[in-house]
Amino acid sequence: MEQEKCTDVVIIGGGLGGTAAALAAAKAGQRVLLTEETDWLGGQLTSQAVPPDEHRWIEQSGCTASYREFRSRVRDYYRRNYPLTESARCNPILNPGNGWVSRLTHEPKVALAVLHEMLAPYVNTGRIEVLYHTVPVHVDTAGDRVTGVTVQEGRTGGLIKLRGAYYLDATECSDLLPLAGVEHVSGAESRRETGEPHALEEADPLDMQSITHVAAVDYVHDGNFTISRPREYDYWRQYVPSFSSYPILSWYASDANDTSKLKEFTMFPNEQGVVSLWDYRRIVDPELWSEPLNDGEVTLLNWALNDYYAGPLIGVSPEERQQHLDSARQLTLSLVYWLQTEAPRLDGGRGYPGVRLRGDVLGTDDGLAKAPYIRESRRIRGLYTVTEQDVSKELRGAKGAKRYKDSVGVGSYHLDLHPTTVSQRTFYIPNHPYEIPLGSLIPVRMKNLLPACKNISMTQIANGCYRLHPTEWNIGEASGTLAAYAIANQVEPTAVRETDEHLQSYQAQLIRQGVQLHWTDAELEGEC
Structure with a gap:
């Protein structure tokens, strides 16, 4: 017999974006059901064992306050629990593994412990409920709305119907999109469609990053x-x-x-x-x-x-x-x-x-x-699609970094495409620091489903930089906050973007919780 659970926000996928989304929605007063396929939350940082790939400004700028809090808590965890040398303990930018891929290479178990600490007030009081070993198997829809997601518990095979006002897809491959009939794209787009110099001549949905x-x-x-x-x-x-x-x-x-x-x-x-x-x-x-x-x-x-x-x-x-x-x-x-x-x-x-x-x-x-x-999932077709032209330093030229009126965050990373599964293309294109437009988080049709990880409306090439840790966290936080704002104000995401009053109010909420919406002129001058 199928169980049923009701909440405000249903988040499918407990990776980095899903965890950040749950934290944001809970902080905004909403009840959250969060599912995770494994027994570890945190995705890239934990169950996938990938230390954070970040930009060179990360210690001072270019991420949300909650992501910076996570980084600080990792260092504090080592200071509290490990027998560090005096010089290591006093180092404000302690790099626990001294790896050179990141300024913060650390053990996945430490990241997991820190994420649990950050979620603890909301999990312990019941505002966030986490269902582990759980995957989506069916989505109910009515017109342009999701009305329920059925998930299966891997160990028992039991089915649970999850119902909420909003549904966020934070699965690693964006599995809700086909189940819900959401317009989306996968693999490589064609140059004819996107105008990107590095795109394929012909689209190939099976040509995905390794x-x-x-x-x-x-x-x-x-x-x-x-x-x-x-x-x-x-x-x-x-x-x-x-x-x-x-x-x-x-x-x-x-x-x-x-x-x-x-x-x-x-x-x-x-x-x-x-x-x-x-x-x-x-x-x-x-x-x-x-x-x-x-x-x-x-x-x-x-x-x-x-x-x-x-x-x-x-x-x-x-x-x-x-x-x-x-x-x-x-x-x-x-x-x-x-x-x-x-x-x-x-x-x-x-x-x-x-x-x-x-x-x-x-x-x-x-x-x-x-x-x-x-590295690459299905991606929604949204109100705005981020392309190579929006990020590439060469293509932007004298125009510099692109700014968006509806920005919900910032990030920076080269357009790093690992070898793909059909053409085996690989490239590493220098970038300008970028912003995350709200339009890329809103599907063209579905009204109460939002992307919450590396599944926003962007091309495969843009995904090469928008897929990294700080940006995925920022996307999840922006989506969780958007769902909470939409519920509290009884307004749909499209109206938040299209109505100046709501857009400014939503962005003000992001700013209050420490989300950086734009790079400053001084920061952009320093990167040129």
């Missing part, structure tokens, strides 16, 4: 933790991407400064000047501790070597989707095995058998993340 199934490892000198030979190892050992003359399991990958060229990498920091990947996404650095807690450093394998672009997760049969998910895991396990047995060392030897999978770091038995890192 996914990565991240693993956590440490290294024990003179240890031997070699895993069993993965069943797809021979395939991946010989697989050569179309843009390379080397197998994917090699120390050669696309150069971010010029993706038409290859760059050499290696395992560990060295005196030869070859870029090391070990400290790239390092999340544990015992050098910061005043007493030993661990055998050594811990790093995350989220490299070009385990980007999976052999097929998409969207637009294929459930069987083919599962095959790609399994193969993405096999690629990462093959990378681990290659590192342990065959990876060329700068001293002329081969293999690092002391590489050890660390499932305890990720809350798993096998050392792989609970869920794959999915």
Whole structure:
């Protein structure tokens, strides 16, 4: 028998955007039901094990106050709970892992603990209810409105009908859109449609950015933790991407400064000047501790070597989707095995058998993340679509960064497109700092469903920068606040955007809670 739960705001997907949306809606006084497919909230930061990718101003500007609070709480968590050296404890910009991908590389479990702290007042008082191990299976609609979402609990198979005034899609692949019949796009648009110089000549909905199934490892000198030979190892050992003359399991990958060229990498920091990947996404650095807690450093394998672009997760049969998910895991396990047995060392030897999978770091038995890192989802067709022309530094030219009257936040990141599943395009386009237009959060037709992660109205190329951590959080916060504003004022999102009184009132609410709507002239002058 199907259960039924009623609330104000239903948020499907407990990733970074969904968590931020739930927090915002609850702070605004609304009751929230939040679902999550795994047993960890936080998406990119936790279950997918991806340290925050951020812009260079992040310590002072360019994100919401709640996202900055999250970052501060992470550092405080280490100061309160870890035996840090005096210099580390007193460092205002403590980087717990000393990784160079981010100013805040940290353990996923710490991010999870901090998110639970931030949600605690609302979860403990019942304003937010979280349903874990839960996925959407059906959506009821009446005309242009969603009237209910049926979710299934993975462990029992039980069905629950969720009803609310507003429904937010924060799933990693934006699964509500097809279930609700919402107009959307997936994969690559055509140049004819978007006018983007880097778009394909012909649209291909199956040409999507690669996914990565991240693993956590440490290294024990003179240890031997070699895993069993993965069943797809021979395939991946010989697989050569179309843009390379080397197998994917090699120390050669696309150069971010010029993706038409290859760059050499290696395992560990060295005196030869070859870029090391070990400290790239390092999340544990015992050098910061005043007493030993661990055998050594811990790093995350989220490299070009385990980007999976052999097929998409969207637009294929459930069987083919599962095959790609399994193969993405096999690629990462093959990378681990290659590192342990065959990876060329700068001293002329081969293999690092002391590489050890660390499932305890990720809350798993096998050392792989609970869920794959999915860079691209379905995207709504909205009142405004963000394109390459809105963000690219070259295309904007002397006009500089684009400003929007209806901005609901800001962000900055290169248009970073990882190899795609059909054309295997990859590029890294310099950007101007950008704003998030409210029009990109409002579907062209559906009235009470909103996107809350990397599923706003934008092209595949624009997604290359709007998909990163601070922007996904900002999108979720803006959507949660919008749903709360619409309920409190009995107005629909389209009217919020189209009516100056409501737009200014909604934006004022965002400003009061610490959302930066525009980059300042001084900030924009500094980036030129």
